[in-house]
Amino acid sequence: QKEVEQNSGPLSVPEGAIASLNCTYSDRGSQSFFWYRQYSGKSPELIMFIYSNGDKEDGRFTAQLNKASQYVSLLIRDSQPSDSATYLCAVNAAGNKLTFGGGTRVLVKP
Amino acid sequence: KAGVTQTPRYLIKTRGQQVTLSCSPISGHRSVSWYQQTPGQGLQFLFEYFSETQRNKGNFPGRFSGRQFSNSRSEMNVSTLELGDSALYLCASSDGGTDTQYFGPGTRLTVL
Numbered sequence: 001q002k003e004v005e006q007n008s009g010p011l012s013v014p015e016g017a018i019a020s021l022n023c024t025y026s027d028r029g030s031q032s033f034f035w036y037r038q039y040s041g042k043s044p045e046l047i048m049f050i051y052s053n054g055d056k057e058d059g060r061f062t063a064q065l066n067k068a069s070q071y072v073s074l075l076i077r078d079s080q081p082s083d084s085a086t087y088l089c090a091v092n093a094a095g096n097k098l099t100f101g102g103g104t105r106v107l108v109k110p
Numbered sequence: 111k112a113g114v115t116q117t118p119r120y121l122i123k124t125r126g127q128q129v130t131l132s133c134s135p136i137s138g139h140r141s142v143s144w145y146q147q148t149p150g151q152g153l154q155f156l157f158e159y160f161s162e163t164q165r166n167k168g169n170f171p172g173r174f175s176g177r178q179f180s181n182s183r184s185e186m187n188v189s190t191l192e193l194g195d196s197a198l199y200l201c202a203s204s205d206g207g208t209d210t211q212y213f214g215p216g217t218r219l220t221v222l
Contacts, residue, residue, distance in 0.1 A: 032209050043200055043213045044153070088153065092209045095166040096141055098202075100153040 006101035023089030114214030135203030
């Protein structure tokens with residue numbers, strides 16, 4: 001069983017709709033949770049981080065964390081074609097060592 | 111602030127050679143982490159340096175090593191290159207007080 005799991009997609013979303021991405025993790029001691037966006041051929045770019053249960057909003061992005069269910073999600077509202085990318089969920093259980101999921105590819109269709 | 115920089119951006123080597131990659135973190139950041147990204151294994155943690163000391167290490171063979179200098183710049187070295195070492199090598203920096211990491215553009219290594 002992988003430590004951090006994501007649906008590989010592709011998740012196809014019409015322009016203007018909400019994209020919902022999910023991530024589950026196995027280490028109950030995980031403390032910090034991150035979402036990165038990676039365009040093809042580029043390096044990961046930090047979108048959101050969340051430490052506490054609940055929702056955290058930043059512009060069109062909302063991260064949701066449920067530690068009891070070991071589940072973190074990312075919502076992208078008003079999806080734009082420029083949001084088409086691979087979204088990586090990362091978890092930090094201890095130290096400064098991020099464990100990444102395999103990523104979810106998102107395609108926003110005009 | 112300038113972002114994380116990595117050099118070189120592209121590298122082609124042959125099996126058995128060794129390679130050294132360089133990373134300069136964001137100004138004021140003292141922690142540098144290295145990751146390997148391949149299509150098959152995804153992003154995997156190699157090691158982390160903080161104040162010139164290796165603080166964390168991933169599950170990679172001893173052929174992979176690194177170091178950090180007093181100005182926080184870091185290098186990683188891969189000796190006796192294998193075909194499977196072909197990957198994007200990413201460096202990420204954080205301020206050391208939080209675990210929020212920012213990635214550099216990466217070094218694309220091809221081993222022939």
